[in-house]
Amino acid sequence: MGINNVSHATTRRGFLRVGGAGAIGALAGCLKGFGGSEGGGGLKIGFYGPFSGPASNIGQQKKMAANLARELINENDGVHGEDITLVFGDSESEPSAGRNEVNRLIQEENVDAVGGGFHSDVALTTIDVTNQHDVPQIIDEAVSSEIVKKINNNNLTNVFKTTPPSEAYAVGWRQLISQFQKQKIGYFPYQKKRIALIGEDTSYGLSIMDLMKGELKKIGWNVISEDEVGLDETDFTSLLARIKENNPDIVWGVQTSSSGAGNLAKQFAGAGFENTHFFHNYGLTIEQARQTAGNAANGAITLLNAGRVDKLLKQQGALQAWNEKHDAQMTGSAALSYQNIKLIAEYARSFDDLETFRSASNDQWAKHVLNHDPVEGGSGYIKFQQNHQAAWGSPKTQSALGYQIINGNLNFVWPPELAAKQIDGSVY
The missing domain is CATH 3.40.50.2300 (Response regulator)
Structure with missing residues (x-):
């Protein structure tokens, strides 16, 4: 055996x-x-x-x-x-x-x-x-x-x-975006449903960005651009300027580099986007990344595939x-x-x-x-499934966890069934 x-x-x-x-x-x-x-x-x-x-x-x-x-x-x-x-x-x-x-x-x-x-x-x-x-x-x-x-x-x-x-990240974002759209959270709802994707050029980043496309398609969102960035890259000003020309409703990134994630959030805030949400997969859960971003990260949403409840x-x-x-x-x-x-x-x-x-x-x-x-x-x-993987994807099993960044802190806000705090709408 x-x-x-x-x-x-x-x-x-x-x-x-x-x-x-x-x-x-x-x-x-x-x-x-x-x-x-x-x-x-x-x-x-x-x-x-x-x-x-x-x-x-x-x-x-x-x-x-x-x-x-x-x-x-x-x-x-x-x-x-x-x-x-x-x-x-x-x-x-x-x-x-x-x-x-x-x-x-x-x-x-x-x-x-x-x-x-x-x-x-x-x-x-x-x-x-x-x-x-x-x-x-x-x-x-x-x-x-x-x-x-x-x-x-x-x-x-x-x-x-x-x-x-890794699939849990993409499923979590689909669920979160659907709920924000339905409940009119922040700048939601959006009519055109346009999202720009930025993925760190690693197997982790690119695989999750790829998975995102499939989940977004299920809820009718249009991916208007896909960009790869280097693991050590910290200057995203020209990239964000180009993305801004396409008027996205959401700019979404996935990075493991704390300096990369922090600078992307900081430069997004300075790029002049209006009524656009900044969502980020994993990287902004790192304290060093939030320190780099400072108050520019206020209101950003970041997500983990599993964590402390x-x-x-x-x-x-x-x-x-x-x-x-x-x-x-x-x-x-x-x-x-x-x-x-x-x-x-x-x-x-x-x-x-x-x-x-x-x-x-x-x-x-x-x-x-x-x-x-x-x-x-x-x-x-x-609860373990027949394939020996613990069940995931809902608050009754293991849900992906969403955090809103306020003053450098991670506020656990999603899903609401498990959340410790409510979303602060004053930052939008």
């Missing part, structure tokens, strides 16, 4: 399936650490992420959130009355390092399940390792749809992916607990990592006991996950 599969008798979980609970009891002395603490113990989760290197600031938030989830679960009687233990592995933002660390977590730390993740190319290598050793894995933040393709093409029944794919985190007591422990704000990455540990604990709890969970086959694990009721998480209500 799946690629790189080895004999169940030689894998950690396979050994437990062959030996069963009797083997665990008989060999408790020599299996110290197997499945957690001495003698079996509680649920032991390996959690990997970029804890050093260029994305270490994100990795540290992820680690803090995973520890918070562990503490909250353990305070609430753990899993089957046993505490959760976390063991961390540093991916260093590199596929080879991530693969090696996940292998170490399984082979040396004897974890019961693997969580975490951030970069898609790293996650694509780790799923080979967890499948080889029959260890359950839930990927918390990697976006690429290639992960789900690999899971299904190779029948990797042990692996599930939580964060929505305060309403749900407050209901679980997670946001309050975070604020009591940390001065830094909980990021979207942190919310997803908190959710990741909670999900693994919930699904392990759905088995009769921990030893039944440990001895389950990959197919049995998958059945428990797929049949589980939706779980209230940090980015929405998590």
